[in-house]
Amino acid sequence: xxxxxxxxxxxxxxxxxxxxxxxxxxxxxxxxxxxxxxxxxxxxxxxxxxxxxxxxxxxxxxxxxxxxxxxxxxxxxxxxxxxxxxxxxxxxxxxxxxxxxxxxxxxxxxxxxxxxxxxxxxxxxxxxxxxxxxxxxxxxxxxxxxxxxxxxxxxx
Amino acid sequence: xxxxxxxxxxxxxxxxxxxxxxxxxxxxxxxxxxxxxxxxxxxxxxxxxxxxxxxxxxxxxxxxxxxxxxxxxxxxxxxxxxxxx
Numbered sequence: 001x002x003x004x005x006x007x008x009x010x011x012x013x014x015x016x017x018x019x020x021x022x023x024x025x026x027x028x029x030x031x032x033x034x035x036x037x038x039x040x041x042x043x044x045x046x047x048x049x050x051x052x053x054x055x056x057x058x059x060x061x062x063x064x065x066x067x068x069x070x071x072x073x074x075x076x077x078x079x080x081x082x083x084x085x086x087x088x089x090x091x092x093x094x095x096x097x098x099x100x101x102x103x104x105x106x107x108x109x110x111x112x113x114x115x116x117x118x119x120x121x122x123x124x125x126x127x128x129x130x131x132x133x134x135x136x137x138x139x140x141x142x143x144x145x146x147x148x149x150x151x152x153x154x155x156x
Numbered sequence: 157x158x159x160x161x162x163x164x165x166x167x168x169x170x171x172x173x174x175x176x177x178x179x180x181x182x183x184x185x186x187x188x189x190x191x192x193x194x195x196x197x198x199x200x201x202x203x204x205x206x207x208x209x210x211x212x213x214x215x216x217x218x219x220x221x222x223x224x225x226x227x228x229x230x231x232x233x234x235x236x237x238x239x240x241x
Contacts (some may be wrong), residue, residue: 112162113197116170132167 074154079126080145086121087141100142115139122148161209168216169197175223180230182238189223 072078080100088095093108104110104118119135126148130138138144149155176189203209 111201112166113169113194113201116166117173117194120170120173132163132170135170136163136166 074149074152076145076149076154079148079152079154080141082125083122083141083144083148086125087118090118090121098141100145101140103140105139112136119144126152128152161206161213164213165197165209165216168213168220169193172216172220172223175220175227178227180227180234185226185230 084098084100087093087098092110092114097108099107102108104115105112110118115136115138119130119138122144123130128151130147134147138147172193173190176186176193179186179189200212203212
């Protein structure tokens, strides 16, 4: 489905320049590799359409810049928001009583097994392992945010 | 001594939960294993007798080995992913 959306975007972008470009052999030859790239994306009924419309060169779309794929950068605010969001999803925590400074065992009434589950949820959310010795010391959302900021080198 | 057993139990719980998440199929084992591990640890959480606790820890370690074996078997014979996965 994403392939179909991509195709439509390319078509709408390629259409205005379709009238301008003449079908000379150089452009067609340049387009042939890109059509070949797009071929795995097309479904069986759709073979003629993209090849005709991709006649013009697509690189005229947008500025010529490189785009690398990466996650958005972490800031203390985003870490805090994500930690609180994960904690609100946990069913044993009352979302109204949750503060950043609330202690898991004293304020929220959880036990050590719950704390293990919470730390594992944080590991899944942020994508890195937290060793046991350090995990059992993290007893409030504030400490978790500090620990993650230390590990990920996030500072203000 | 109690602190050592406690940390052993905590690390056992953690390892069992981590291994249970690795089951490849949703309906066959994963949800059951997670639920069963959580319920068993909670139900026995109030025990104080050291011998009973030790026996349960040994049983937990055997169950952990069982889960690891079943995870690798499940991966060997993986079925097609369903919509739930």
